[in-house]
Amino acid sequence: MKPLIEDWVKAATSGDKDALEKIVIEIQDHIYNLALSMLWHPEDAKDATQEVLIKVITHLGSFRYKSSFKTWVYRVASNTLINYRQKYMKHSMSFDEFGTQLKQGLSDSIDFTTNETEQKLLVMEAKIGCSNAMLQCLDRKSRLTYILGEILEFHSRQGAEILGISPANFRQKLARARNKIHRFLHQNCGIINSQNPCRCAKKVDNSIAKGRIRPNELLFVRDGRDTALIHTIESIENEVALFQTNPTYNAPDQLIKEVKKIISTSDI
Numbered sequence: 001m002k003p004l005i006e007d008w009v010k011a012a013t014s015g016d017k018d019a020l021e022k023i024v025i026e027i028q029d030h031i032y033n034l035a036l037s038m039l040w041h042p043e044d045a046k047d048a049t050q051e052v053l054i055k056v057i058t059h060l061g062s063f064r065y066k067s068s069f070k071t072w073v074y075r076v077a078s079n080t081l082i083n084y085r086q087k088y089m090k091h092s093m094s095f096d097e098f099g100t101q102l103k104q105g106l107s108d109s110i111d112f113t114t115n116e117t118e119q120k121l122l123v124m125e126a127k128i129g130c131s132n133a134m135l136q137c138l139d140r141k142s143r144l145t146y147i148l149g150e151i152l153e154f155h156s157r158q159g160a161e162i163l164g165i166s167p168a169n170f171r172q173k174l175a176r177a178r179n180k181i182h183r184f185l186h187q188n189c190g191i192i193n194s195q196n197p198c199r200c201a202k203k204v205d206n207s208i209a210k211g212r213i214r215p216n217e218l219l220f221v222r223d224g225r226d227t228a229l230i231h232t233i234e235s236i237e238n239e240v241a242l243f244q245t246n247p248t249y250n251a252p253d254q255l256i257k258e259v260k261k262i263i264s265t266s267d268i
Contacts, residue, residue, distance in 0.1 A: 005069050013061050020060075020263050024053055027070075028259070031077050032251040037147050037243075038081045038140070040132050042219055046255050048084050052077045053259050067161055074148070074162045082140050092136040095180065099188045102130070102198045105206025112208055112215065119201075121221050125213050127200040127233055128220035128246050134184065135243075138177055145170065146177040151243045178239075185239050192239060200233060222247070 005026055011019035031052050035045035055076050063072050093101070110119050135143050141163075148159045149170065160170040185192040190199045207213040236242055 006065060009060060009063055009069055017263055020057065021260065023060075024057070024256075024259055024263065027056070027073050028053060028251040028256065029249065030070075031073070032255075033248055034074070034077055034147065034152075035081060036249065037132060037135055037151065038143060039084065040129075040136055042249075042252075044085070046252050048081060049251060050255055050258060051084070052080045054262060055080060057259075057262065071158055071161055074154075075164070078144055078148075078162050082144060086140070093133075095137045095184045098134065098137050099184065102188050102203070105209070106197055106199075106202040107205045108202065110201060110204045112205055118215070119204075121218065122204045122208075122213060122215065123200045123233070125218050125221045126203045126207055129207075129212065130200065130203070131242050131246060132220075134181070137184070138180060142173060142177040142180070145173040146181065149174040150178060150181075150240050182239055185242070189242070191233060191236050191242065220247075222249070 005023060008016075008019040008023050008026075012023060028049065032045055032049045035048040035052070036042060039045050039048060056073060059076070063069060110122065112122070113119060135146065138146060145159065145163065148154045148162060149156065154162070156167040156170045156174070159174070160167040163170060165173075187193075188196055188198055190196040204213065208215060233245075236245060
């Protein structure tokens, strides 16, 4: 039987560095994927994940076992991400601005390449980048609420505990965020509403021309494994599936190496 992560916490706070490393391995991918949804760019997500992991490592002794360790970690991550580099990061677009952008430069075919596998990778890059960019149109607290309650499907009690608000308040915030996403998708996204002209494939050439997609340096599509997800685009039946069909990512190897160095010198 796999030990409870809380058992590792007890061991780690008693000085067991192997237990501490197990904790980091257990939580790092969850934090990275949350950070990526919150911040859009993988490099920002990597840096934010490292900051969260350092806070978890250095504040592990403050965990009081009154909630699940998972909830506590998400609370640490949420508090970090809501304020992460807010003064220095580019102001997010409004839904209106993003909607206008989506209507521009649509093409009926992908002219950049005729290779079918390459086309699939580019379409997935457009889909993932667009859906994550859409989240950035929400203010950070609303974005976090939507990610926790809708995409990750946390119950309102757990989501409320993570954000430090009441379950009723969490449900209200989630409903408002959900309505904004719903309205935007039905007005702009051709996957959700077939009457809209925008499709992921139609955005590829313009996105390359504008520098939003760099075919030789894709941000979100890792390798050929993600082409298997291409069939999910046209089979999406509801709004949340647009986000839930995006890949889940492993935390970058470089991040893991850096955190292991911190663990080797940490004194909990």
